[in-house]
Amino acid sequence: MSSQPSATSAATADRRPLGDAGIALGPLDGRYRAAVEPLVEHLSEAALNRNRIHVEVEWFIHLSEQQTLPGLAPLTDEQKAGLRRIVADFGPDEVAELAEIEQVTVHDVKAIEYFIGRRLEALGLAEKTALVHFACTSEDINNLAYAVGARDAIQQAWLPAARAMLESISTMAASAADTPMLSRTHGQPATPTTLGKEMAVFVHRLSRQLRRIEGQEFLGKINGATGTYAAHLAAAPQTDWQRIARTFVEGLGLTWNPLTTQIESHDWQAELYADVARFNRILHGFCVDVWSYISIGYFAQVPVAGATGSSTMPHKVNPIRFENAEANLELSCALLDSLGATLVESRWQRDLTDSTSQRNIGVALGHSMLALSNVTKGMGQLTVAEPVLADDLDGNWEVLGEAVQTVMRAEALNGAEGMDNPYERLKELTRGHRVDGERMREFVQGLGLPQDAQERLLELTPGTYTGIAAQLAAEHGPTRG
Incomplete structure (x- = not known):
């Protein structure tokens, strides 16, 4: 029997490798990078390492300022500023240096410790090298770094995008508050409403979820290998380590978790991801409705100059913004659901399932942000076809x-x-x-x-049988600052 390669496999073997010339495996870092760029500052691998350095540096400063150990003198203002410059100056060269260290340590957090240690002599702190990562387990640094990254990603990237998207729906809710529309319950003609009131329903629902997300707590801990402060007390038994831990965590802008195993329990993450996923699902329903309204002519899409709707049917303007949003919301929810389910469990005092899982937080939020971008753009390309709505009402x-x-x-x-x-x-x-x-x-x-x-x-x-729909849209639809 012949073992000659097929023409297809031979052709594949002859292809020039794409190599690592910045080519992304995933679409969020390739095709859709612009839509998710704000998340890179908070949830990329480089951002995680910068946040780890931030936590280590602030712990170093906190230990010194609180005089936690006998003979530990406070730092000068210049030394504190120099330590914080390590974080501020973390860029591409430092990313590469850290990667080289990790090649040797084969441990990401230990590499952070050595990275900081290299810089202490220039700050006149060589004798305090032992204070870097003092009494810490890796999870003390990681949980805080992830909490800072997730907090900043939500507050500085995802929420602004969600609010902008919601404003685009709210604008239509206000402008179409009085525009009568035939309802369809079970897909059949039903008691009329107004287009603005139906838009306002989604504004109201989505706004409620945003308030939950805005009120989210981001928890953190720094209490040692099994959450007992054992190493801390062995080194300095007279120090109030719970107070030191609480003030440190709160100083990072987080909520202190006083009772944990080796890991912070990640319950807050599951709560957050459930709320974001619920927001996504409500928005998915909105996209389905808008797509359906487009299909029956209630909305006309404003053609984009030079854009092609269909490769073969020139007349078409496809509702691609809403279709793309649906798919990305589904992907986001799948990841958020998985994260929420995985992160609340850990075998005994620690296992490592959370390590690789948490590296996908940015991907989960990225697909949601891409959907937000698509909906915002899609809403900007819609006009209300009032004659179509009027004809539909008059026919029923x-x-x-x-x-x-x-x-x-x-x-x-x-x-x-x-x-x-x-x-x-x-x-x-x-x-x-x-x-x-x-x-x-x-x-x-x-x-x-x-x-x-x-x-x-x-x-x-039929066009006047809308009850107080316009009033409801005006009272409950506009987004509130």
């Missing part, structure tokens, strides 16, 4: 059947005669039939309603 007068039978019920309770079986009579008139305005008015006039009730119904049209 049967939706007034609800109003007519409800008025009949009310008048029956007021003692009016001839109001028997209102639901059944309207069902006979409307179910399976299209009813125009003339036929509906004839029916109303033949009911024998009191004059004021009859006049109210005769004045109704």
Whole structure:
């Protein structure tokens, strides 16, 4: 039997390797980099290492300032400024240097310790090298670095993008508050609403989730190998190490977790990711609705100059912004759900499943941010096709059947005669039939309603039968600062 390679495999073997010329494996670091760039400063590997250095440096300073060890003198202002410059000056050259150290240590946090130690002599702190990573386990540094990174990513990148996206929906909710629209419950014509009110529903729901995310606590700990302060007390038994830990964690702008195993329990992360995922899912529903409204002509898409909608059908302007958003929201939720489920468990006092998992926090938030960008752009390319909405309403007068039978019920309770079986009579008139305005008015006039009730119904049209939808959109739809 021949073992000759196929033409396909031979052609593949002859291809020039793409190499490592900055080519990304994932789309967030390639095609979509611009949309997620703000996250790189907080949740990339380089940002994680910078945050680790930040934690180590601040712990060094805190230990000195609090005089935690006998004979430990406070640092000068110049020395503190020099230590903090190690963080501020962390750039591409330092990233490469740290990678070289890690090649030897085969341990990322130990590499951080040595990286800082190399710089102490120039600051006149060579005799204090032992203070770097003092009484710390790696997770003392990692949990705080991740908390700082996640906090800053949410507050400085994700939330601003979410607010901008929400504002684009809120703007439409306000401008279309009075624009009547046929509802569809179960996909069938139903009691009319206004387009703005339906947009406002999503603004209200999404705003509530944002408030939860804005109020999120970011927890941290620094209490040693199994959370007992054992090494701390062995070195300095008279020091109040719980106070030192609490003030340090709070000084980083985090919430102190007083009771842990070796790891900070990550419960706050699971809470945060569940809230972001819920926000994503509500937004996904919004995208599905908007896509559907586009498909029935309620929205017209503003063509982008020079853009191609379809490679073969020139007339098309596809709703790609909302489709792309749907896919990225799904990817984000899948990762956030996985992170939330994985991070709340750890075997006994420590296992390492959280290590590789947490490196995907940026990816999870990145897909969400990409979706936010797509929705914001997509909303900016929509116009409301009011004539289409009006025609749809005018073609469905049967939706007034609800109003007519409800008025009949009310008048029956007021003692009016001839109001028997209102639901059944309207069902006979409307179910399976299209009813125009003339036929509906004839029916109303033949009911024998009191004059004021009859006049109210005769004045109704599908376009005016919207209750207080416009008021609800105005009161609850606009985003609040």
